[in-house]
C-alpha cells in the first residue's frame with residue numbers, strides 16, 4: 001500500500017492578524033464624525049489591530065434625505081482635499097496608524113455631462129495611505145415591511161456593478177461589500193471561491209426590525225457557506241436619529257462561530273484571525289472537493 005502525504009495547501013490568510021470593527025457613534029456634523037473616527041481608529045490600532053473597519057455611512061446620518069448633501073466626489077483619484085475631506089481623512093487614518101483601513105462607506109457623487117449620480121461607496125486604504133479599492137454598494141436597500149420599515153435607497157442612489165476584493169499586502173485578500181449586499185450569497189461566493197479571500201467584510205447598518213432577525217444569521221451564513229471569516233461593522237444606535245441602527249458589530253470564524261459581538265453602544269470589537277482555522281474548517285468539512293457542477297452551475301466562474 002502506498003502512503004502519499006497530501007501536499008499542504010497554501011494558507012489564504014498568510015499570517016495571523018487582529019481585525020477590529022469600530023462601532024462608531026456619529027451624528028450630523030461631518031467634521032466631528034471624521035475626527036471621532038480618527039480617534040477610534042487610533043484606539044483600535046493601539047490595541048494591536050492591523051485591519052480596521054468602520055461602519056456604513058460613518059460620516060453622516062443614514063437616510064435618503066442625507067445622501068446628496070453629504071456626498072463627496074471621489075474622482076479623479078485622489079480627489080481634491082477641499083471637495084473630498086472624507087477621502088483624505090481616511091487616507092490619513094490608515095497612514096498615521098500603519099493599518100489597512102476598510103473605511104466603512106460614505107455617500108459619493110459622480111457627475112457626468114451635468115448629470116449627478118449618487119452612490120453608497122466604501123474605500124479601502126493601505127498602511128501607506130494609498131487607496132487600494134473602491135466598492136459601490138451593488139444591491140440597494142429597498143424594502144417595505146408594512147408597519148415596521150420602508151426604505152428605498154434607489155430613490156436617490158445608483159447601484160454599483162462590481163464584485164470587490166482587495167489584496168491586503170502580507171495577509172491576503174478580503175472581499176468588501178456593503179450591508180444589504182450581504183443578503184446576496186453569490187457576491188460572497190465569488191469573492192471566496194474565484195478570488196480566494198480569507199474574509200468577507202461588510203460595513204453595514206441593519207435596523208431594529210431586521211437586525212434581530214437576520215444580522216447575525218447573515219454573518220454566520222456567509223461564513224458557513226464559504227468557510228472563511230466574516231466581519232460586520234455597524235454604527236452605534238442613536239435613538240434620536242431617524243434611522244435606528246441595530247449595532248451588534250461582530251466577527252464570525254470559518255466554522256460560523258461568533259467570536260465577538262457588540263451590543264448597540266459605541267465600542268470596538270476585535271478578534272485574531274488565523275489562516276490555519278480556515279484550512280481546518282475546509283479539510284474537516286471538504287465542501288471544496290464535493291461541489292457538483294455537473295448538477296448546478298458554478299456562480300463563481
Ligand SMILES: NC(=O)CCC(=O)C(=O)O
Pocket residue numbers: 056140141178179180181183204205206207210211214
Ligand atoms: N443599510 C442597509 O443596507 C440595511 C440593510 C438591512 O437592514 C437589511 O435588513 O438587509
